[in-house]
Amino acid sequence: MTDQFLIERPTYDPDTAQARFMYDLDGLHFEETLDFPAGALPGAATSPNFIKLLDLTAIVLGVSYFKLQAPHVIAAPQIPLNAAERAFVIDVYENGLGEFYARNNLQRFDKLSIIAPHDAADRQPAITLPDRTLLPIGGGKDSLVSVDLLSHTGVDFTPFAVNPKGPILTSVDKIGTPPIYVTRTLDPEMIRLGTQPGFFNGHVPSTAINSMIAALCALLYGYSQIVLSNERSASEGNVEFDGRETNHQYSKSLGFELLIAAILGDATGGALKYFSLLRPYSEARIASLFTHETRFDRVFSSCNRNFRLTGNDGALWCGQCPKCHFVFLIFAPFMAKDRLLAIFGKDLLDNPAHEASFRELAGLAGQKPWECVGEILEAAACLYTLTRHADWHEAAVVRAVKADLLSQYGEPRLQAAMAECLTDSHDHHIPPALAAKVSAYAV
Incomplete structure:
Protein backbone atom coordinates (compact mmCIF):
# COMPACT_ATOMS: atom_id res chain seq x y z
CA MET A 1 0.00 0.00 0.00
CA LEU A 277 -26.23 34.22 5.82
CA LEU A 278 -27.75 31.92 8.47
CA ARG A 279 -24.77 31.79 10.83
CA PRO A 280 -26.52 33.89 13.53
CA TYR A 281 -29.37 31.38 13.76
CA SER A 282 -30.05 28.07 15.47
CA GLU A 283 -31.84 25.35 13.53
CA ALA A 284 -34.98 26.13 15.52
CA ARG A 285 -34.78 29.79 14.56
CA ILE A 286 -34.38 28.83 10.90
CA ALA A 287 -37.41 26.56 11.19
CA SER A 288 -39.43 29.45 12.57
CA LEU A 289 -38.32 31.66 9.65
CA PHE A 290 -39.25 28.94 7.15
CA THR A 291 -42.86 29.05 8.32
CA HIS A 292 -43.21 32.56 6.82
CA GLU A 293 -43.21 31.09 3.30
CA THR A 294 -45.38 28.22 2.02
CA ARG A 295 -44.42 27.92 -1.66
CA PHE A 296 -41.65 25.41 -0.97
CA ASP A 297 -43.70 23.04 1.24
CA ARG A 298 -44.23 20.41 -1.46
CA VAL A 299 -40.81 20.58 -3.10
CA PHE A 300 -38.10 20.85 -0.43
CA SER A 301 -36.42 18.02 1.47
CA SER A 302 -33.61 17.70 3.99
CA CYS A 303 -33.65 13.89 3.93
CA ASN A 304 -30.30 12.47 2.85
CA ARG A 305 -31.45 8.86 2.76
CA ASN A 306 -33.70 9.32 -0.28
CA PHE A 307 -31.40 11.72 -2.10
CA ARG A 308 -27.95 10.40 -2.84
CA LEU A 309 -25.53 10.41 -5.76
CA THR A 310 -27.84 8.06 -7.64
CA GLY A 311 -30.72 10.53 -7.51
CA ASN A 312 -34.23 10.39 -6.11
CA ASP A 313 -34.80 6.96 -4.58
CA GLY A 314 -38.17 7.60 -3.01
CA ALA A 315 -40.47 10.13 -1.44
CA LEU A 316 -39.26 13.55 -0.33
CA TRP A 317 -39.03 12.35 3.28
CA CYS A 318 -38.22 8.76 4.30
CA GLY A 319 -39.56 9.44 7.82
CA GLN A 320 -37.08 6.96 9.32
CA CYS A 321 -33.69 8.69 9.42
CA PRO A 322 -32.31 11.06 12.10
CA LYS A 323 -32.42 13.98 9.66
CA CYS A 324 -36.16 13.53 9.04
CA HIS A 325 -36.76 13.21 12.78
CA PHE A 326 -34.73 16.30 13.61
CA VAL A 327 -36.35 18.51 10.98
CA PHE A 328 -39.82 17.38 12.07
CA LEU A 329 -38.86 18.12 15.69
CA ILE A 330 -37.67 21.68 15.11
CA PHE A 331 -40.66 22.55 12.92
CA ALA A 332 -43.20 21.26 15.45
CA PRO A 333 -43.04 24.18 17.93
CA PHE A 334 -43.54 26.78 15.19
CA MET A 335 -45.58 25.30 12.34
CA ALA A 336 -49.29 24.49 12.32
CA LYS A 337 -49.68 20.77 12.89
CA ASP A 338 -51.79 20.12 9.81
CA ARG A 339 -49.22 21.87 7.62
CA LEU A 340 -46.35 19.85 9.11
CA LEU A 341 -48.20 16.56 8.67
CA ALA A 342 -48.99 17.51 5.07
CA ILE A 343 -45.27 18.07 4.40
CA PHE A 344 -44.09 14.79 5.93
CA GLY A 345 -47.17 12.68 5.22
CA LYS A 346 -47.17 11.23 8.74
CA ASP A 347 -46.70 12.13 12.40
CA LEU A 348 -43.10 11.18 13.22
CA LEU A 349 -43.52 12.05 16.91
CA ASP A 350 -46.47 9.73 17.44
CA ASN A 351 -44.65 6.55 16.41
CA PRO A 352 -43.10 4.66 19.38
CA ALA A 353 -40.61 3.03 17.01
CA HIS A 354 -38.92 6.42 16.59
CA GLU A 355 -38.27 6.96 20.29
CA ALA A 356 -34.66 5.75 20.23
CA SER A 357 -33.80 8.12 17.40
CA PHE A 358 -35.27 11.15 19.18
CA ARG A 359 -33.43 10.14 22.37
CA GLU A 360 -30.12 10.24 20.49
CA LEU A 361 -30.94 13.64 19.02
CA ALA A 362 -31.69 15.01 22.50
CA GLY A 363 -28.63 13.48 24.18
CA LEU A 364 -30.62 10.98 26.24
CA ALA A 365 -28.91 7.95 24.68
CA GLY A 366 -26.04 7.02 22.38
CA GLN A 367 -24.20 9.78 20.52
CA LYS A 368 -25.16 12.64 18.25
CA PRO A 369 -25.98 11.03 14.87
CA TRP A 370 -23.55 11.35 11.96
CA GLU A 371 -25.97 13.64 10.17
CA CYS A 372 -26.50 17.36 9.52
CA VAL A 373 -28.57 17.85 12.65
CA GLY A 374 -28.58 20.64 15.24
CA GLU A 375 -27.10 20.83 18.71
CA ILE A 376 -28.07 18.23 21.28
CA LEU A 377 -29.33 20.79 23.78
CA GLU A 378 -31.34 22.48 21.03
CA ALA A 379 -33.14 19.21 20.22
CA ALA A 380 -33.76 18.63 23.94
CA ALA A 381 -35.18 22.14 24.30
CA CYS A 382 -37.54 21.63 21.35
CA LEU A 383 -38.75 18.32 22.79
CA TYR A 384 -39.31 20.00 26.15
CA THR A 385 -41.32 22.76 24.47
CA LEU A 386 -43.55 20.10 22.91
CA THR A 387 -44.33 18.61 26.33
CA ARG A 388 -46.20 21.88 27.01
CA HIS A 389 -47.66 22.29 23.51
CA ALA A 390 -51.38 21.65 23.00
CA ASP A 391 -50.83 19.91 19.65
CA TRP A 392 -47.96 17.67 20.67
CA HIS A 393 -47.91 16.91 24.40
CA GLU A 394 -49.81 13.64 23.91
CA ALA A 395 -47.61 12.34 21.07
CA ALA A 396 -46.07 8.96 21.91
CA VAL A 397 -42.43 10.05 21.73
CA VAL A 398 -43.02 13.28 23.64
CA ARG A 399 -44.75 11.44 26.49
CA ALA A 400 -42.07 8.74 26.56
CA VAL A 401 -39.10 11.11 26.94
CA LYS A 402 -40.62 13.84 29.12
CA ALA A 403 -39.50 12.51 32.49
CA ASP A 404 -35.97 11.74 31.32
CA LEU A 405 -35.63 15.17 29.71
CA LEU A 406 -36.52 16.89 32.96
CA SER A 407 -34.34 14.56 35.00
CA GLN A 408 -31.23 14.99 32.82
CA TYR A 409 -31.42 18.70 32.06
CA GLY A 410 -33.85 20.27 34.51
CA GLU A 411 -36.67 22.61 33.54
CA PRO A 412 -34.76 25.91 34.04
CA ARG A 413 -31.94 24.79 31.73
CA LEU A 414 -34.36 23.61 29.03
CA GLN A 415 -36.30 26.88 29.19
CA ALA A 416 -33.08 28.88 28.95
CA ALA A 417 -31.88 26.75 26.05
CA MET A 418 -35.08 27.37 24.10
CA ALA A 419 -34.80 31.10 24.67
CA GLU A 420 -31.18 30.99 23.51
CA CYS A 421 -32.21 29.11 20.36
CA LEU A 422 -34.42 32.03 19.43
CA THR A 423 -31.76 34.66 20.16
CA ASP A 424 -29.59 35.66 17.23
CA SER A 425 -25.83 35.33 17.64
CA HIS A 426 -23.37 38.10 16.79
CA ASP A 427 -20.69 35.52 15.94
CA HIS A 428 -20.88 35.61 12.15
CA HIS A 429 -19.08 36.81 9.04
CA ILE A 430 -21.93 38.64 7.25
CA PRO A 431 -21.06 42.08 5.83
CA PRO A 432 -22.46 44.66 8.29
CA ALA A 433 -24.82 46.42 5.85
CA LEU A 434 -26.43 43.16 4.78
CA ALA A 435 -26.54 41.86 8.36
CA ALA A 436 -28.49 44.96 9.42
CA LYS A 437 -31.04 44.53 6.61
CA VAL A 438 -31.55 40.85 7.37
CA SER A 439 -31.88 41.50 11.10
CA ALA A 440 -34.53 44.14 10.44
CA TYR A 441 -36.54 41.74 8.31
CA ALA A 442 -36.10 38.49 10.29
CA VAL A 443 -38.13 39.42 13.35
Whole structure:
Protein backbone atom coordinates (compact mmCIF):
# COMPACT_ATOMS: atom_id res chain seq x y z
CA MET A 1 0.00 0.00 0.00
CA THR A 2 1.36 3.41 -0.97
CA ASP A 3 2.01 6.18 1.54
CA GLN A 4 1.54 8.95 -1.02
CA PHE A 5 -1.42 10.46 -2.85
CA LEU A 6 -0.47 12.29 -6.04
CA ILE A 7 -2.45 15.26 -7.33
CA GLU A 8 -1.62 16.30 -10.88
CA ARG A 9 -2.10 19.85 -12.12
CA PRO A 10 -5.66 20.35 -13.42
CA THR A 11 -6.62 21.72 -16.82
CA TYR A 12 -9.49 23.86 -18.08
CA ASP A 13 -10.57 24.07 -21.73
CA PRO A 14 -12.43 27.33 -22.49
CA ASP A 15 -13.77 25.88 -25.76
CA THR A 16 -15.58 23.00 -24.04
CA ALA A 17 -15.95 24.67 -20.60
CA GLN A 18 -14.59 21.49 -19.03
CA ALA A 19 -12.08 21.16 -16.19
CA ARG A 20 -10.15 17.90 -15.75
CA PHE A 21 -8.63 16.66 -12.51
CA MET A 22 -6.16 13.76 -12.34
CA TYR A 23 -5.00 11.72 -9.34
CA ASP A 24 -2.73 8.73 -8.69
CA LEU A 25 -2.80 6.33 -5.76
CA ASP A 26 -0.62 3.22 -5.56
CA GLY A 27 -0.52 2.78 -9.33
CA LEU A 28 -4.20 3.58 -9.77
CA HIS A 29 -5.02 6.56 -12.00
CA PHE A 30 -8.24 8.52 -11.59
CA GLU A 31 -9.78 11.34 -13.56
CA GLU A 32 -12.86 13.42 -12.87
CA THR A 33 -14.39 16.31 -14.75
CA LEU A 34 -16.41 19.44 -14.12
CA ASP A 35 -18.60 20.65 -16.98
CA PHE A 36 -19.58 24.30 -16.74
CA PRO A 37 -22.36 26.07 -18.63
CA ALA A 38 -21.68 28.42 -21.51
CA GLY A 39 -21.38 32.16 -21.00
CA ALA A 40 -18.06 32.63 -19.20
CA LEU A 41 -16.60 36.13 -19.21
CA PRO A 42 -13.91 36.66 -21.88
CA GLY A 43 -10.45 35.90 -20.50
CA ALA A 44 -11.74 34.83 -17.08
CA ALA A 45 -10.25 31.35 -17.34
CA THR A 46 -6.74 32.61 -18.15
CA SER A 47 -6.33 34.92 -15.17
CA PRO A 48 -3.80 33.94 -12.47
CA ASN A 49 -6.68 34.12 -9.98
CA PHE A 50 -8.69 31.44 -11.80
CA ILE A 51 -5.60 29.26 -12.21
CA LYS A 52 -4.91 29.54 -8.47
CA LEU A 53 -8.50 28.57 -7.63
CA LEU A 54 -8.43 25.71 -10.13
CA ASP A 55 -5.28 24.35 -8.47
CA LEU A 56 -6.85 24.58 -5.02
CA THR A 57 -10.05 22.98 -6.29
CA ALA A 58 -8.04 20.03 -7.59
CA ILE A 59 -6.62 19.49 -4.12
CA VAL A 60 -10.01 19.75 -2.36
CA LEU A 61 -11.76 17.46 -4.85
CA GLY A 62 -8.96 14.97 -4.28
CA VAL A 63 -10.34 13.91 -0.88
CA SER A 64 -12.74 11.55 -2.68
CA TYR A 65 -9.79 9.57 -4.09
CA PHE A 66 -7.39 9.99 -1.18
CA LYS A 67 -9.81 8.25 1.18
CA LEU A 68 -9.54 4.94 -0.68
CA GLN A 69 -6.27 4.29 1.17
CA ALA A 70 -5.76 7.46 3.27
CA PRO A 71 -1.96 7.64 3.05
CA HIS A 72 0.12 10.00 5.15
CA VAL A 73 1.56 12.13 2.33
CA ILE A 74 -0.25 14.37 -0.17
CA ALA A 75 1.95 15.29 -3.14
CA ALA A 76 1.14 18.10 -5.57
CA PRO A 77 4.49 18.64 -7.32
CA GLN A 78 3.09 21.03 -9.97
CA ILE A 79 0.86 23.14 -7.70
CA PRO A 80 2.60 26.01 -5.87
CA LEU A 81 1.20 26.72 -2.39
CA ASN A 82 1.93 29.46 0.11
CA ALA A 83 1.91 28.89 3.86
CA ALA A 84 -1.79 29.72 4.32
CA GLU A 85 -2.79 27.44 1.46
CA ARG A 86 -0.77 24.57 2.91
CA ALA A 87 -2.55 24.99 6.23
CA PHE A 88 -5.87 25.06 4.39
CA VAL A 89 -5.09 21.82 2.56
CA ILE A 90 -4.09 20.03 5.76
CA ASP A 91 -7.25 21.28 7.45
CA VAL A 92 -9.45 19.92 4.65
CA TYR A 93 -7.68 16.54 4.72
CA GLU A 94 -7.63 16.34 8.53
CA ASN A 95 -10.76 17.96 9.96
CA GLY A 96 -12.76 17.75 6.74
CA LEU A 97 -12.26 13.98 6.79
CA GLY A 98 -12.58 13.73 10.58
CA GLU A 99 -15.72 11.59 10.48
CA PHE A 100 -14.13 9.32 7.87
CA TYR A 101 -11.13 8.71 10.14
CA ALA A 102 -13.27 8.15 13.22
CA ARG A 103 -15.62 5.67 11.61
CA ASN A 104 -12.76 3.76 10.00
CA ASN A 105 -10.62 4.01 13.18
CA LEU A 106 -7.74 5.63 11.30
CA GLN A 107 -5.37 7.88 13.23
CA ARG A 108 -4.31 10.65 10.84
CA PHE A 109 -4.61 13.88 12.86
CA ASP A 110 -1.24 15.67 13.02
CA LYS A 111 0.29 12.93 10.86
CA LEU A 112 -0.42 14.28 7.36
CA SER A 113 2.04 16.26 5.27
CA ILE A 114 1.92 17.88 1.84
CA ILE A 115 4.71 18.08 -0.72
CA ALA A 116 4.30 21.02 -3.09
CA PRO A 117 6.39 23.86 -4.50
CA HIS A 118 6.52 27.06 -2.45
CA ASP A 119 4.49 30.02 -3.67
CA ALA A 120 6.12 33.20 -2.40
CA ALA A 121 2.99 35.28 -3.04
CA ASP A 122 0.67 35.54 -0.04
CA ARG A 123 -2.03 37.17 -2.16
CA GLN A 124 -2.93 37.21 -5.85
CA PRO A 125 -3.40 40.49 -7.77
CA ALA A 126 -6.75 42.18 -7.24
CA ILE A 127 -9.46 41.64 -9.83
CA THR A 128 -12.83 43.27 -10.36
CA LEU A 129 -15.97 41.18 -10.00
CA PRO A 130 -19.53 42.44 -10.58
CA ASP A 131 -21.55 43.09 -7.43
CA ARG A 132 -23.62 39.92 -7.74
CA THR A 133 -24.47 37.01 -5.45
CA LEU A 134 -24.17 33.28 -6.04
CA LEU A 135 -26.42 31.25 -3.73
CA PRO A 136 -25.85 27.48 -3.43
CA ILE A 137 -29.17 25.63 -3.24
CA GLY A 138 -29.31 22.26 -1.49
CA GLY A 139 -33.03 21.65 -1.75
CA GLY A 140 -33.51 21.79 2.02
CA LYS A 141 -35.03 24.33 4.37
CA ASP A 142 -31.83 26.30 5.03
CA SER A 143 -30.99 27.59 1.57
CA LEU A 144 -34.68 28.35 0.99
CA VAL A 145 -34.72 30.55 4.08
CA SER A 146 -31.74 32.35 2.54
CA VAL A 147 -33.81 32.79 -0.62
CA ASP A 148 -36.51 34.49 1.44
CA LEU A 149 -34.07 36.69 3.35
CA LEU A 150 -32.21 37.85 0.24
CA SER A 151 -35.43 38.43 -1.68
CA HIS A 152 -36.91 40.60 1.05
CA THR A 153 -33.73 42.60 1.58
CA GLY A 154 -33.39 43.47 -2.10
CA VAL A 155 -30.35 41.31 -2.91
CA ASP A 156 -30.47 39.78 -6.40
CA PHE A 157 -28.95 36.30 -6.55
CA THR A 158 -28.36 33.38 -8.87
CA PRO A 159 -29.11 29.86 -7.62
CA PHE A 160 -26.17 27.46 -7.91
CA ALA A 161 -25.86 23.69 -7.60
CA VAL A 162 -23.58 20.81 -8.52
CA ASN A 163 -25.30 17.79 -10.05
CA PRO A 164 -28.80 19.07 -9.22
CA LYS A 165 -31.56 16.54 -8.71
CA GLY A 166 -34.84 16.02 -6.90
CA PRO A 167 -35.67 18.83 -4.45
CA ILE A 168 -32.89 21.06 -5.79
CA LEU A 169 -34.53 21.17 -9.21
CA THR A 170 -38.03 21.63 -7.86
CA SER A 171 -36.93 24.30 -5.40
CA VAL A 172 -35.07 26.27 -8.07
CA ASP A 173 -38.13 26.00 -10.29
CA LYS A 174 -40.19 27.60 -7.51
CA ILE A 175 -37.55 30.31 -7.02
CA GLY A 176 -38.00 31.25 -10.66
CA THR A 177 -34.48 32.64 -11.27
CA PRO A 178 -32.22 31.07 -13.95
CA PRO A 179 -29.58 28.99 -12.15
CA ILE A 180 -25.98 28.02 -12.75
CA TYR A 181 -25.57 24.24 -12.73
CA VAL A 182 -22.25 22.39 -12.88
CA THR A 183 -21.95 18.70 -13.72
CA ARG A 184 -19.37 16.85 -11.64
CA THR A 185 -18.43 13.41 -12.99
CA LEU A 186 -16.53 11.26 -10.49
CA ASP A 187 -14.24 8.53 -11.74
CA PRO A 188 -16.41 5.38 -11.73
CA GLU A 189 -13.47 3.22 -10.72
CA MET A 190 -13.13 5.21 -7.49
CA ILE A 191 -16.79 4.58 -6.73
CA ARG A 192 -16.37 0.85 -7.45
CA LEU A 193 -13.23 0.48 -5.37
CA GLY A 194 -14.97 2.13 -2.43
CA THR A 195 -17.12 -1.00 -2.17
CA GLN A 196 -14.22 -3.48 -2.41
CA PRO A 197 -12.18 -5.17 0.35
CA GLY A 198 -8.88 -3.46 1.03
CA PHE A 199 -10.20 0.04 0.39
CA PHE A 200 -11.79 2.60 2.68
CA ASN A 201 -14.95 4.60 2.13
CA GLY A 202 -16.83 7.24 4.05
CA HIS A 203 -17.92 10.85 4.45
CA VAL A 204 -16.17 13.67 2.61
CA PRO A 205 -16.52 17.45 3.19
CA SER A 206 -19.05 18.11 0.44
CA THR A 207 -19.58 21.75 1.40
CA ALA A 208 -15.87 22.42 0.92
CA ILE A 209 -15.97 20.68 -2.46
CA ASN A 210 -19.03 22.54 -3.70
CA SER A 211 -17.70 25.83 -2.35
CA MET A 212 -14.55 25.54 -4.44
CA ILE A 213 -16.63 24.77 -7.53
CA ALA A 214 -18.81 27.78 -6.73
CA ALA A 215 -15.67 29.93 -6.51
CA LEU A 216 -14.66 28.86 -10.00
CA CYS A 217 -18.11 29.88 -11.21
CA ALA A 218 -17.81 33.24 -9.45
CA LEU A 219 -14.74 34.05 -11.53
CA LEU A 220 -16.02 32.54 -14.77
CA TYR A 221 -19.38 34.31 -14.75
CA GLY A 222 -18.74 37.32 -12.54
CA TYR A 223 -19.96 37.17 -8.93
CA SER A 224 -18.46 39.06 -6.01
CA GLN A 225 -19.90 36.94 -3.21
CA ILE A 226 -20.89 33.37 -2.44
CA VAL A 227 -23.61 33.20 0.19
CA LEU A 228 -23.88 29.95 2.15
CA SER A 229 -26.77 28.81 4.34
CA ASN A 230 -24.95 27.21 7.28
CA GLU A 231 -26.39 27.68 10.75
CA ARG A 232 -24.47 28.15 14.00
CA SER A 233 -25.14 24.60 15.25
CA ALA A 234 -23.02 23.23 12.39
CA SER A 235 -19.99 24.07 14.52
CA GLU A 236 -20.89 21.43 17.15
CA GLY A 237 -19.04 18.14 16.73
CA ASN A 238 -20.15 14.53 17.17
CA VAL A 239 -17.46 12.60 19.06
CA GLU A 240 -13.91 12.85 20.32
CA PHE A 241 -11.47 10.80 18.24
CA ASP A 242 -7.67 10.72 18.04
CA GLY A 243 -7.35 13.63 20.44
CA ARG A 244 -9.78 16.09 18.86
CA GLU A 245 -13.46 16.71 18.21
CA THR A 246 -14.74 15.31 14.93
CA ASN A 247 -17.66 16.97 13.21
CA HIS A 248 -19.87 15.53 10.47
CA GLN A 249 -20.56 19.12 9.42
CA TYR A 250 -17.02 20.45 9.74
CA SER A 251 -16.95 22.19 6.35
CA LYS A 252 -20.18 23.97 7.38
CA SER A 253 -18.66 25.22 10.65
CA LEU A 254 -17.79 28.82 11.40
CA GLY A 255 -14.12 27.92 11.81
CA PHE A 256 -13.92 26.48 8.31
CA GLU A 257 -15.99 29.34 6.89
CA LEU A 258 -13.43 31.85 8.13
CA LEU A 259 -10.57 29.72 6.80
CA ILE A 260 -11.92 29.23 3.30
CA ALA A 261 -13.13 32.83 3.12
CA ALA A 262 -9.56 33.99 3.69
CA ILE A 263 -8.20 31.58 1.07
CA LEU A 264 -10.76 32.68 -1.55
CA GLY A 265 -10.19 36.31 -0.67
CA ASP A 266 -6.41 36.04 -1.08
CA ALA A 267 -6.79 34.11 -4.35
CA THR A 268 -8.83 36.98 -5.81
CA GLY A 269 -7.00 39.94 -4.31
CA GLY A 270 -9.92 40.51 -1.94
CA ALA A 271 -12.58 40.54 -4.67
CA LEU A 272 -14.52 37.41 -3.68
CA LYS A 273 -16.45 37.27 -0.40
CA TYR A 274 -17.70 34.05 1.18
CA PHE A 275 -20.01 33.87 4.19
CA SER A 276 -23.08 32.15 5.60
CA LEU A 277 -26.23 34.22 5.82
CA LEU A 278 -27.75 31.92 8.47
CA ARG A 279 -24.77 31.79 10.83
CA PRO A 280 -26.52 33.89 13.53
CA TYR A 281 -29.37 31.38 13.76
CA SER A 282 -30.05 28.07 15.47
CA GLU A 283 -31.84 25.35 13.53
CA ALA A 284 -34.98 26.13 15.52
CA ARG A 285 -34.78 29.79 14.56
CA ILE A 286 -34.38 28.83 10.90
CA ALA A 287 -37.41 26.56 11.19
CA SER A 288 -39.43 29.45 12.57
CA LEU A 289 -38.32 31.66 9.65
CA PHE A 290 -39.25 28.94 7.15
CA THR A 291 -42.86 29.05 8.32
CA HIS A 292 -43.21 32.56 6.82
CA GLU A 293 -43.21 31.09 3.30
CA THR A 294 -45.38 28.22 2.02
CA ARG A 295 -44.42 27.92 -1.66
CA PHE A 296 -41.65 25.41 -0.97
CA ASP A 297 -43.70 23.04 1.24
CA ARG A 298 -44.23 20.41 -1.46
CA VAL A 299 -40.81 20.58 -3.10
CA PHE A 300 -38.10 20.85 -0.43
CA SER A 301 -36.42 18.02 1.47
CA SER A 302 -33.61 17.70 3.99
CA CYS A 303 -33.65 13.89 3.93
CA ASN A 304 -30.30 12.47 2.85
CA ARG A 305 -31.45 8.86 2.76
CA ASN A 306 -33.70 9.32 -0.28
CA PHE A 307 -31.40 11.72 -2.10
CA ARG A 308 -27.95 10.40 -2.84
CA LEU A 309 -25.53 10.41 -5.76
CA THR A 310 -27.84 8.06 -7.64
CA GLY A 311 -30.72 10.53 -7.51
CA ASN A 312 -34.23 10.39 -6.11
CA ASP A 313 -34.80 6.96 -4.58
CA GLY A 314 -38.17 7.60 -3.01
CA ALA A 315 -40.47 10.13 -1.44
CA LEU A 316 -39.26 13.55 -0.33
CA TRP A 317 -39.03 12.35 3.28
CA CYS A 318 -38.22 8.76 4.30
CA GLY A 319 -39.56 9.44 7.82
CA GLN A 320 -37.08 6.96 9.32
CA CYS A 321 -33.69 8.69 9.42
CA PRO A 322 -32.31 11.06 12.10
CA LYS A 323 -32.42 13.98 9.66
CA CYS A 324 -36.16 13.53 9.04
CA HIS A 325 -36.76 13.21 12.78
CA PHE A 326 -34.73 16.30 13.61
CA VAL A 327 -36.35 18.51 10.98
CA PHE A 328 -39.82 17.38 12.07
CA LEU A 329 -38.86 18.12 15.69
CA ILE A 330 -37.67 21.68 15.11
CA PHE A 331 -40.66 22.55 12.92
CA ALA A 332 -43.20 21.26 15.45
CA PRO A 333 -43.04 24.18 17.93
CA PHE A 334 -43.54 26.78 15.19
CA MET A 335 -45.58 25.30 12.34
CA ALA A 336 -49.29 24.49 12.32
CA LYS A 337 -49.68 20.77 12.89
CA ASP A 338 -51.79 20.12 9.81
CA ARG A 339 -49.22 21.87 7.62
CA LEU A 340 -46.35 19.85 9.11
CA LEU A 341 -48.20 16.56 8.67
CA ALA A 342 -48.99 17.51 5.07
CA ILE A 343 -45.27 18.07 4.40
CA PHE A 344 -44.09 14.79 5.93
CA GLY A 345 -47.17 12.68 5.22
CA LYS A 346 -47.17 11.23 8.74
CA ASP A 347 -46.70 12.13 12.40
CA LEU A 348 -43.10 11.18 13.22
CA LEU A 349 -43.52 12.05 16.91
CA ASP A 350 -46.47 9.73 17.44
CA ASN A 351 -44.65 6.55 16.41
CA PRO A 352 -43.10 4.66 19.38
CA ALA A 353 -40.61 3.03 17.01
CA HIS A 354 -38.92 6.42 16.59
CA GLU A 355 -38.27 6.96 20.29
CA ALA A 356 -34.66 5.75 20.23
CA SER A 357 -33.80 8.12 17.40
CA PHE A 358 -35.27 11.15 19.18
CA ARG A 359 -33.43 10.14 22.37
CA GLU A 360 -30.12 10.24 20.49
CA LEU A 361 -30.94 13.64 19.02
CA ALA A 362 -31.69 15.01 22.50
CA GLY A 363 -28.63 13.48 24.18
CA LEU A 364 -30.62 10.98 26.24
CA ALA A 365 -28.91 7.95 24.68
CA GLY A 366 -26.04 7.02 22.38
CA GLN A 367 -24.20 9.78 20.52
CA LYS A 368 -25.16 12.64 18.25
CA PRO A 369 -25.98 11.03 14.87
CA TRP A 370 -23.55 11.35 11.96
CA GLU A 371 -25.97 13.64 10.17
CA CYS A 372 -26.50 17.36 9.52
CA VAL A 373 -28.57 17.85 12.65
CA GLY A 374 -28.58 20.64 15.24
CA GLU A 375 -27.10 20.83 18.71
CA ILE A 376 -28.07 18.23 21.28
CA LEU A 377 -29.33 20.79 23.78
CA GLU A 378 -31.34 22.48 21.03
CA ALA A 379 -33.14 19.21 20.22
CA ALA A 380 -33.76 18.63 23.94
CA ALA A 381 -35.18 22.14 24.30
CA CYS A 382 -37.54 21.63 21.35
CA LEU A 383 -38.75 18.32 22.79
CA TYR A 384 -39.31 20.00 26.15
CA THR A 385 -41.32 22.76 24.47
CA LEU A 386 -43.55 20.10 22.91
CA THR A 387 -44.33 18.61 26.33
CA ARG A 388 -46.20 21.88 27.01
CA HIS A 389 -47.66 22.29 23.51
CA ALA A 390 -51.38 21.65 23.00
CA ASP A 391 -50.83 19.91 19.65
CA TRP A 392 -47.96 17.67 20.67
CA HIS A 393 -47.91 16.91 24.40
CA GLU A 394 -49.81 13.64 23.91
CA ALA A 395 -47.61 12.34 21.07
CA ALA A 396 -46.07 8.96 21.91
CA VAL A 397 -42.43 10.05 21.73
CA VAL A 398 -43.02 13.28 23.64
CA ARG A 399 -44.75 11.44 26.49
CA ALA A 400 -42.07 8.74 26.56
CA VAL A 401 -39.10 11.11 26.94
CA LYS A 402 -40.62 13.84 29.12
CA ALA A 403 -39.50 12.51 32.49
CA ASP A 404 -35.97 11.74 31.32
CA LEU A 405 -35.63 15.17 29.71
CA LEU A 406 -36.52 16.89 32.96
CA SER A 407 -34.34 14.56 35.00
CA GLN A 408 -31.23 14.99 32.82
CA TYR A 409 -31.42 18.70 32.06
CA GLY A 410 -33.85 20.27 34.51
CA GLU A 411 -36.67 22.61 33.54
CA PRO A 412 -34.76 25.91 34.04
CA ARG A 413 -31.94 24.79 31.73
CA LEU A 414 -34.36 23.61 29.03
CA GLN A 415 -36.30 26.88 29.19
CA ALA A 416 -33.08 28.88 28.95
CA ALA A 417 -31.88 26.75 26.05
CA MET A 418 -35.08 27.37 24.10
CA ALA A 419 -34.80 31.10 24.67
CA GLU A 420 -31.18 30.99 23.51
CA CYS A 421 -32.21 29.11 20.36
CA LEU A 422 -34.42 32.03 19.43
CA THR A 423 -31.76 34.66 20.16
CA ASP A 424 -29.59 35.66 17.23
CA SER A 425 -25.83 35.33 17.64
CA HIS A 426 -23.37 38.10 16.79
CA ASP A 427 -20.69 35.52 15.94
CA HIS A 428 -20.88 35.61 12.15
CA HIS A 429 -19.08 36.81 9.04
CA ILE A 430 -21.93 38.64 7.25
CA PRO A 431 -21.06 42.08 5.83
CA PRO A 432 -22.46 44.66 8.29
CA ALA A 433 -24.82 46.42 5.85
CA LEU A 434 -26.43 43.16 4.78
CA ALA A 435 -26.54 41.86 8.36
CA ALA A 436 -28.49 44.96 9.42
CA LYS A 437 -31.04 44.53 6.61
CA VAL A 438 -31.55 40.85 7.37
CA SER A 439 -31.88 41.50 11.10
CA ALA A 440 -34.53 44.14 10.44
CA TYR A 441 -36.54 41.74 8.31
CA ALA A 442 -36.10 38.49 10.29
CA VAL A 443 -38.13 39.42 13.35
